[in-house]
Amino acid sequence: MRPYGDTTGDGMVQLSFTLPIPHDARAEGAALQLAAKMGMEPAMVVHARAMSDGFTFFVLYGSVTHLVDVSKVEVIEREYPLLSAKDVNAAIKKTLRRKLVVLGACIGTDAHTVGIDAILNVKGFAGEKGLEYYREMRVLNLGAQVSVPELVHRARAERCDAVLVSQVVTQRDAHLRNTRELSAAFREAMGTRRPLLVVGGPRFDPSMTEELGVDRIFGRGTTPGEVASYLTFAAAQHREGAA
Amino acid sequence: MSIEAKLGLNARTVRKARRLADRAIAPVVELAKTHTTVSVERAVLRLAGMTGTDPTIGNGEIPWVNRVVDTVRDQVGLEHGVALPVWHELRTGGHADLDDLAEKVGSGSVRFTVPTGKDGDRAARAALTAAKRGLARIDKNRRERDRLIKRIGDPKQRPWIYLIVATGDIYEDMPQAQAAARAGADVVAVIRSTGQSLLDYVPEGATRQGYAGTYATQENFRLMRAALDDVSKEVGRYVRLTNYASGLCMPEIATLAGLERLDMMLNDSMYGILFRDINPIRTFVDQRFSRMVHARAGIIINTGEDNYLTTADAVDEAHTVTVSQLLNEAFAHEAGLADWQLGLGHAFEINPDLPESFRLELAHAMLARELFPDAPLKWMPPTKHMTGDVFRGHLLDGFFNLVGTMTGQGILLVGMMTEAVVTPWLSDRDLALQNVRYVLNAAGGLHEDFQPARGGFIISRAKQVLGEAVDLLDRIVDDGLLDAIADGTFGITKRPADRGKGLDGVVRRAEGYRNPALELLAAHGE
Known part of the structure; x- marks a missing residue:
């Protein structure tokens, strides 16, 4: 299966992170490159903001190419339940x-x-x-x-x-x-x-x-x-x- | 910012609450006046300028002030104070200065005696002269702070924006603190290394390794204040520095803070007892001394009422916050602190799933504001109900900021949406500050238009909490504060006066006890 945005199988995820470079077109390109390497393709930079000196904060939306196989998920169980x-x-x-x-x-x-x-x-x-x-x-x-x-x-x-x-x-x-x-x-x-x-x-x-x-x-x-x-x-x- | 009173609190009830608080603390103040502690005595030596440690292998460094106080205690006891034996030895033992004496104590070649008669008078005079020099430096720092504020300026808005840094490495902390100031921080707090409050000594020197925080040391204080002085000029407002006095070394840390021009100190009257299992008498003796030093140094204290609400229900136990604020105020006034120095704490910790939770928060915050109109209240963000859902947390922080501006809080600790998830990232801090700015900008004057309905929800709730606080204070006066603490009245834990950490460092004063620092501070206060 894939992540769910508003349609089954659309694979949509959101991601935010900071890159240690000033905000410009290159920075946005770098953000997209990271997204692609993480399997988000196509991705959109929906928000970018310069922070502090030489940092840029990004919010990206995009579709991931990965599939997850729920049958192969292993859950490590502790012998006791974690309680409030x-x-x-x-x-x-x-x-x-x-x-x-x-x-x-x-x-x-x-x-x-x-x-x-x-x-x-x-x-x-x-x-x-x-x-x-x-x-x-x-x-x-x-x-x-x-x-x-x-x-x-x-x-x-x-x-x-x-x-x-x-x-x-x-x-x-x-x-x-x-x-x-x-x-x-x-x-x-x-x-x-x-x-x-x-x-x-x-x-x-x-x-x-x-x-x-x-x-x-x-x-x-x-x-x-x-x-x-x-x-x-x-x-x-x-x-x-x-x- | 002054905000007009809107709750119509009954002046007689408010007076009664204060009278009860004064009565509740009286026996404890008496205890503080008849006991001393190892940390009070070490603070006397620190004020006189004793620094340094013996380098030892494996077990950390033992500061000379600890070694000297422990040696005096072993040889002649502490009930007369450390000043008489130390300055008698300094006068008559052929030592070059205090550090020389300390070194010889380390090598085991000093025999202390408690001087009497003329020798006693001379030792006491010499000790007073030494303590005066330390106080003169604290006074000079206070004037320097006033001068810098006059020249560079205060923040333009209230509340002041309070941000935390802590990497464990003071040389990392400095640029981070400067970045925080550039991003909008008016107050920078350096969180201490985990567990420092339970160390019965103050580490020395610039430190580069801490656990989830940076050690409070005199050198770290100095380095950070200098870094903030630099950035203050750049950003055009005096950026204040905060650290933590609470713990086993309140008197010493307060003294070091005065010597290095810190501007605020976390200093709660009961935090150490309730949350750290520090012996109650130790805490009250240490607290009184430390607050007298803060009073002299012009330091604003921040009290820790927010902690109650992280352990108890913020609605059911709201009145315990009010009671603690009143006790903190009474202790502070007794120690000579003025209202402008009382950053009494409270927090936005009501379960957001509760109906009308925001109105309850507003009622509690208004109550604190109107009970303490001249105190710069410290408004603490939600932590207990920050679940890891950062989006919901960001919204909650927005509502927290709104209460902060609507009720004229003095100091606003910026809430992070990643509370309970990670130590704040650069982007978390940036988003949090945007949140604060948006709210202050959008609703900074809302208090002018806002008047809760007479007999309505908010006013009734505030009056109810005040009423419950008065009832609880009544009970505390009847039981005695120490017994109330022993019985678990505050928080869930029971803390008997004959138990807890640091008890072995408490000593009843003997006839003829001398403490030059206390004598000078008390004379100043009168």
Whole structure:
């Protein structure tokens, strides 16, 4: 199939962009050339405007020559659905019938709380509010340089559902060592009744969950909404598994 | 631009709201007057001219002001302030100057003592002399700003157009800021690197790497102000520079801003507490000092009420914005800021799918305008309901601009249709400015013709919000502001006074506490 303007098969699309050249006939020609290379042919420059020093902004309309084959589209599915804050709150209410308790910390000598703060603080990250913003979550942020025994102790005392640990420092694989220590301590202290263990940081490989003994690993650029959605999904599963 | 009052707010209700706000802040001000913080003490050293860091490997640089304050604290405690031990040591320890002393502190060869009697008087006098020199530079900058505005001129229109730049690299930021000024910006804000508000030190020097923003440093401030001075002459209006005081280092950043002639500072009384989990007492102590410095420096503060509306419903919680504005005003007045320095914040964040959302926005904006007639209100664009549909977003920004001009807002942060999509492109900024210009040009005088109907929707709504604000203030006075914050009255989070970041940097002052900066600032204010 082709894009739809006002007639089936017309292939019409709109496109806007800026070229770093002053506005003149050559600039418009350059814009058309780009459109043609992108598969828009014929295309029309419907608007061009000089901006700043030596830039031109274009709006183009035109027909693309490409076809899309819907049967060949592959959708990568994450194991959990991405929910809005409202849906997260509703789901927790429904499945847990109480607040989801989340404990966050940086362990070992790592003093970089940027990651855990971005996920937990109301301020949040990338335009998404942090977990503190979710009414149905109770969030405890223990901050930096928390020892593993202390974390286990607090997790038990607060009857928490999930422990979030962020690790930035990776010297001599400190992040991997710390994470293994974390999962071993929880296994020993609480066995299968341990909370969900979630770690995050820019240098983690998300596929290493089993090796590190944790439930989920989040990499660079993870937003609070993704973490909240995952926790909601996993807490429900965890509960079913335990029951 | 002055706009005549149209809502017919009850003067007695307005007076009551202000009286309640004053009462609500009184116990917190008392706390601020009886405590100090590591950042307040570092600001004293910065005012006296201490700069520099120890180059260390791997863990960033530790500024000398941090090292000296930490060492004083370890050796003799901070309850007397840093001034007495430092200037006593400087007088009697055989050091060439403050930097020489700082270097020796770094090498571990200095033993501080708290001087008493005549030695104490001498140390305090020496500290006052040093702080006076710093304040003299802040005063000179203020006069220089006045002179430049007189010579080059102010923007021709209100609201002033506020644009943001932030590449992470100050040397990239400078040409971008100049381009923004040429494109029409009256105020340029340099966004800070993610998480700087949680650093308990101010980085040093010109920085070229940041995360989604550029570090606030004294050198970066200086470079950017110089770049804007150049372009101000070219465009024929004094282009103002904004940065962010909020966070763990409010006192120091405020001091650096005064020393480098910044013109505006984001400085909210509760933002750090609510959104960054900074300890409430730390915030209030730091805030008071920082605002006293802003008052002296002639800096316009911008408060952060827009943040409430990104987390709470903009209709249900509209009164919390009014309450926060009143508290911010009360704190600001107490710290010596004049009305013209109060860029009280509010935002266009009502769900556009709600019926009559525009009339509600108009009512809220008029309420802010009429409650604070002499304040240059800071009007913030929609962010929460910018969905990625850039076409709808552009329309929403147009309506935002319309409210801005109809209600005489002082500072208008230009909304971008690509909010929540990308950091603004050159073309996004250009389109956004066209949007602003179109609206100001097409409807700049509309307020002259516009009078909401008596007893109509807009006036009723404004009165309702004011009434709810007074009720909430009443409750806050009863509970105490700190307990109200602890109980989650503002926003969703609970922030107890004995928790949060930076608490370990709060120290109760002892009898005989001296702070030359505070003493000079307070004397000036009276």
